[in-house]
Amino acid sequence: MPSALDRALDKILGPVTEEDVADFEQQYGSGAQATAKKRTQGPGKNKAYGTPITYTISVFTPAQMKIDSGKRGGAKNTFLQLGSKEPWDTFTAQLLVKIDAILNPATIAFEDYTVTFSVPRIHTKPTDLTNDISYRFMVERALRGKDPSASITVEPKAHHKKRKHDSDKENNTDSSDGSDSDSDTQAKKSKKGKKKKDGKKKKTDPKELPGNAAHARELGALREKWLCHTPGCENKGSHCYISPVDSNHFALGHDHFNIWAAAILQGSDRATQMRPPLHPKFDAVNPGHPVGDQLPQVSTLQRRAAAQKAALALPAMTSSPTIHFHVPDMSKMFQPHHPPIPLPTDPAPGAAAPVVQTISDNPLLVPANAPIRPAIPLTNFATQYSFSINIQHTLEGEGFTSSNQLRLISLQELRDMGLKCGEIAVLQEAAGIHWAAV
Template sequence: MEMEKGEKQWKPSNTFLQLKPDLEWDTIKAQLLEKISQALQPKIISYTDYDITWVVPCYQGSHMQLQTEDDYKFLLMHALKPKEPAVNIKIEVKLIKKRKTKSNDESGTKNQTDDSDSDDSDDSSDRCYKKAKKSKWECSKSGCSSSADHCFIHPGSSEHFPLSHNHFTVWAAAWHLPLLQQHISEWNQSQAAVNTPVINFNIPHEIFSIFCPPTATTTWIASPTKEAISTAKSTNHDLLLPTSASPGPHLTLNEFCLMYSLSNSVHQKLDENGYMTSNTITYIHISELKEMGFKHGEIAAMKDAVRQWAMV
C-alpha cells in the first residue's frame, strides 16, 4: 500500500531482530528478507532490490553498505565494540523510473509508457546509482586538511582520510593475503570462545633487596664477552621492526589496527599496555608480545602488519 503513495508520503516501518554474531552471511540475508516479507509482503523478493545500510549508534555517524559478506564482517568488527552491541539497519526499495512519451495519435490525450525505452531507463538508473555512490565519498567539509576531492570518513570518529590509488592497491593486496584470511578465521573462533583474563604481576627490584642484603664487591671493568655480543644481537633480532627497516607513516592505534585488519583482541592488549601510536609499536620485542598474552597467530599478524606498514 505504501508503494502506491507518493515517495514523500511513505511511512517507515520499524521492527527489531536478535541475531548471534557467529551466523553465516547467507543466514543473515535470509533473516532480513523474512523481515522485509513480513513488512511489505512483495510478490517477488530479492536481496538486490533493496538498498541496505547500517550504523552503530553513538559510535559511527555515517551509514555503511550491507551488500556483501565483507560488508557483514566489517559490521561485526564495529558492532561488537560497545558493551551492549546494537546496530541500526535501514532498508530502502530501489526504484526504477520509466520515461513516458506522448502518443503519436492526434486524438490521444493521455501519456503512455514507452516499453521500448525500458533499457534506457535501466541504464539511467544505473548511472544515478553509481553517481550516488561516488558522491557519498566526496569531501564537502570546509577547510579539510587532506585537500582531496574524495575522503574516507573514519567510522569511529569524524576524521577525514584522503583516498588514493596507492591506498587501494595496498588494501587490496593485504586483503587477499593468506595470512590475513587465516587471521580472520582465528578471530571468528576467538569470538566464540570465552576470553580468559590475563593478569600480569610487576614486582619491584627493591623487594628482593630486603631478602638479599648487598655485599661488598670489587669494581672492575671487563671487555664484552662473546655471550654479551650474542645477547645484543639476539635482542635486535627480537624487535618487531628490524633495525634495517624504516618506520612507516605516523598512525594512531585505531588507524593502525583498522588499516591492517588487526582484531579487537590485539587492539585491546596494545591499548592496555600503553601503546597508542605506530611509532611506539616499533620498539616492541617479540618476547614482550608473549608476556602480554599474544597468541601465535596474533604475533604473526603483528609481524605482517608492521612489515606492510614499513613498506608504505
C-alpha cells in the first residue's frame, strides 16, 4: 500500500509511464528493477543536472507556531542539494521528503506549509516560495554567489495535525483511539477559550454612549443653524449668533457650542436653539429684558453683582446690635406713681428711617456675617466637600469659578438652577463647615 509521501509524489510528478520504464531500461539495463519514479527528473525528460545548489532547510513544528515568534526556540534543520536545472516539481517533492522526515504529518501537501527563502549576502529579505516563478528567481539569486546556496524556512499553517508512523497506525488501533480522545480534549479546550473570549466585555466607543450621541446631535444642529451667510460679516462662512434685538453678530467658537448643547440637553428652560444659555461666555448677547417668547437673559453672577452694588449704596448698618439698659431714678422710687407719658408715634422730622440691608428676599447660602475665607477654585472646593457631578456641572454652567462666589447666592436661586433639596442641603453643609467661625 503506497504511503502518504508516495501519493503526494505521484500527485506532483505524475504516475510512472511506459516511456519512463523504457528510458530506465535503456540507461541501466533490463535486469534492474525500475523504481517508482526518478526523483530528480520530470516525467519522460532527461535534462542536464546544472550547477549544484545547497539548500539549508529550517522546519518549525506546529507546537512552535502556537508560541510567540520571540519564544519559539530554534527550528529543526536539514539540508538538500539539487541541480540548478531541476524543475519546480522535483524541488517540491524533495522538500516534502525532508518535511515528512522531520514532522511526520498525517497528510502532507505543499499547500499546508508557508515556505520562504533567502540567499545569504545577495537576497537577505525572506520571500515567499510558492510557484515556479519564485523558484526560478531563487535559483537565479543563488547562482550569483561563489558557493551557490539558499536558506529555506518551513512553517506549518494553522490546524495542521500530527500523527504517528503509518506502521504504528496500522498495527496499533489503541493509539488512534487515544489521538481521538486528545483531539476531543483539545476541541473542548478551544470551546472554553472561545467562551472566555466571548464573555469579555467589549470596549464601547465613547461616541456611541447615549449622552455623548445626544450631545453630538445638538452640536451638529447648532452648527448648521448658526452658520453665517451674511454678506460683509467678518465671520462669513464660519458661525455667528445674530442678536434678535439689534441684529449684531457674535462669533461662536467650539466652547460656545459645547456649553450651548449641554444646556439644551438640560431642558428648554435652560436654552434652546434660538436662545443661548445663561453663561458668562454669552453675557455679551444676553439682554436684560424679554425678547418675544424669550425669558430675561441675565446670568446669576450679573444679578448678584448688581444687587451687591445696590446694597453698597445704602447707608451702612452696625454689624452688632445696640442694647439699652434703663435704670429707674432711685430718688423717685417712693414717690406716688404717675402714668408714663406716651411717646409720639411719628418720628421726629429729619430723622432717618432704619434701613434693613438685604441682598435677596431669600436667605443666602452663606450667612452675611460669616468670616472671610481665601478663595478656592470651584473644582477643588467640590472635591473637598464631595459634591456630586450634577452640583459641580450646574454651578460651572452658571459661571461660578471659586468658593467665595457662593457667598452671593441665595437658596431660592439654587432651586431655580434646578438643584434638588438634597443637593442644596449638601451645599449648606459645606458652607457651614467652610465658613464656620474660628
